[in-house]
Amino acid sequence: MTIETKYSNIPSIDAEMGKKVFNYIQTLTKPVGSLGRLEELAVQLGEITSNPFPTVTPPGILVFAADHGVAVEGVSAYPKEVTAQMVLNFLGGGAGINVFGRQIGAIQRVIDIGVASDIEEPGVIQKKVRYGTGNFLVEEAMTRNEVEQALEIGFSQCEEVIQEGAKCIILGELGIGNTTTSSAMLAALNGVDSVGDLIGRGTGISDEKLLLKQQVIEKALAERKPNPSDPIDVLSKVGGLEIAGMAGAMLAAAQNRVPILVDGFISTISALVAKAINPAAGDYMIVGHRSAEPGHLLALQLLEKQPLIDLGMRLGEGTGAAVAFPILQSATLMIKEMATFESAGVSSKE
Numbered sequence: 230m231t232i233e234t235k236y237s238n239i240p241s242i243d244a245e246m247g248k249k250v251f252n253y254i255q256t257l258t259k260p261v262g263s264l265g266r267l268e269e270l271a272v273q274l275g276e277i278t279s280n281p282f283p284t285v286t287p288p289g290i291l292v293f294a295a296d297h298g299v300a301v302e303g304v305s306a307y308p309k310e311v312t313a314q315m316v317l318n319f320l321g322g323g324a325g326i327n328v329f330g331r332q333i334g335a336i337q338r339v340i341d342i343g344v345a346s347d348i349e350e351p352g353v354i355q356k357k358v359r360y361g362t363g364n365f366l367v368e369e370a371m372t373r374n375e376v377e378q379a380l381e382i383g384f385s386q387c388e389e390v391i392q393e394g395a396k397c398i399i400l401g402e403l404g405i406g407n408t409t410t411s412s413a414m415l416a417a418l419n420g421v422d423s424v425g426d427l428i429g430r431g432t433g434i435s436d437e438k439l440l441l442k443q444q445v446i447e448k449a450l451a452e453r454k455p456n457p458s459d460p461i462d463v464l465s466k467v468g469g470l471e472i473a474g475m476a477g478a479m480l481a482a483a484q485n486r487v488p489i490l491v492d493g494f495i496s497t498i499s500a501l502v503a504k505a506i507n508p509a510a511g512d513y514m515i516v517g518h519r520s521a522e523p524g525h526l527l528a529l530q531l532l533e534k535q536p537l538i539d540l541g542m543r544l545g546e547g548t549g550a551a552v553a554f555p556i557l558q559s560a561t562l563m564i565k566e567m568a569t570f571e572s573a574g575v576s577s578k579e
């Protein structure tokens with residue numbers, strides 16, 4: 230079975246429901262259109278869930294952790310051991326995403342989909358496909374079969390969280406070097422071989438390392454030659470296991486009519502992969518925030534989405550989406566709790 234066939238079961242969004250929600254919003258006690266983008270979000274949530282009074286709580290946050298072989302080239306400001314150390318920090322509840330996840334009452338889980346060391350701690354979901362990807366400067370990151378395994382793990386992990394009651398899905402990642410991987414993937418998906426505009430400082434690299442990052446990616450693209458029209462080829466040649474896992478999870482959310490709140494740069498690359506596998510997945514996505522990582526701009530253009538907030542954040546882990554989440558809640562509460570002109574006895578427009 231091809232990947233496209235395997236993930237072909239995404240229903241169309243409910244355009245009729247969207248119209249009903251739109252018409253109902255016109256009856257609420259406010260000047261027409263005055264709640265701006267919240268009104269658009271309410272319509273989109275109606276279309277996604279097929280429910281006139283959708284709910285997004287509790288959200289589910291899935292953080293996928295994996296290492297990147299390319300980290301040995303010195304493209305991050307931090308050592309690669311940080312990936313595993315941050316998984317432990319997550320389990321202790323001290324990562325940024327834990328804090329914002331608690332704030333929004335989220336169901337949270339962390340999945341080892343490819344950390345380069347064994348993490349014995351209880352609490353981490355053990356789904357290691359391999360001990361980190363290969364260094365794509367010198368070899369393919371992983372096999373097609375490993376990409377397919379990672380997609381499938383992401384898919385089933387997300388279905389489990391939906392079973393647990395999650396009404397909106399946020400994907401996060403931990404993986405030292407993954408801004409390099411994401412920039413390489415973005416260039417590959419976009420069919421370009423120069424990446425000057427698509428790279429950034431990730432965890433905060435120096436000018437010298439930034440130049441090295443560009444050279445590493447451009448050389449890797451020339452050597453690996455990923456096929457822009459085959460997302461599995463792009464993942465296997467220059468991708469990451471957590472990026473594949475998040476893409477699989479997004480396909481599951483879409484298949485189950487659960488809204489996806491996309492995070493920053495890395496998460497948007499997963500969104501592009503999910504959309505390349507099944508274009509219908511894009512209709513289930515809302516982008517939470519705009520990352521300070523420069524490549525996010527092009528990634529958002531390709532995804533054809535406008536982020537909800539721009540706070541200059543560049544952490545990943547799902548943090549930007551978690552911070553933006555209350556905006557989705559506002560959209561749902563607007564429909565559920567605002568009075569209509571009729572119920573409140575307020576005179577409507579002349």
Ligand SMILES: Cc1cc2ncn([C@H]3O[C@H](COP(=O)(O)O)[C@@H](O)[C@H]3O)c2cc1C
Pocket residue numbers: 304305306307311312315402403404405406407408409430431432433544545546
């Ligand atoms: C302490 C720490 C916590 C993080 N949480 C997310 N990231 C983020 O930064 C890394 C990507 O940036 P680069 O490509 O420059 O390595 C990933 O681990 C990503 O999840 C972190 C990075 C660090 C150092």
Ligand SMILES: O=C(O)c1cccnc1
Pocket residue numbers: 408431432492493494495496520521522542543544545546
């Ligand atoms: O926007 C992101 O996803 C991001 C940016 C920098 C580092 N890690 C993640």
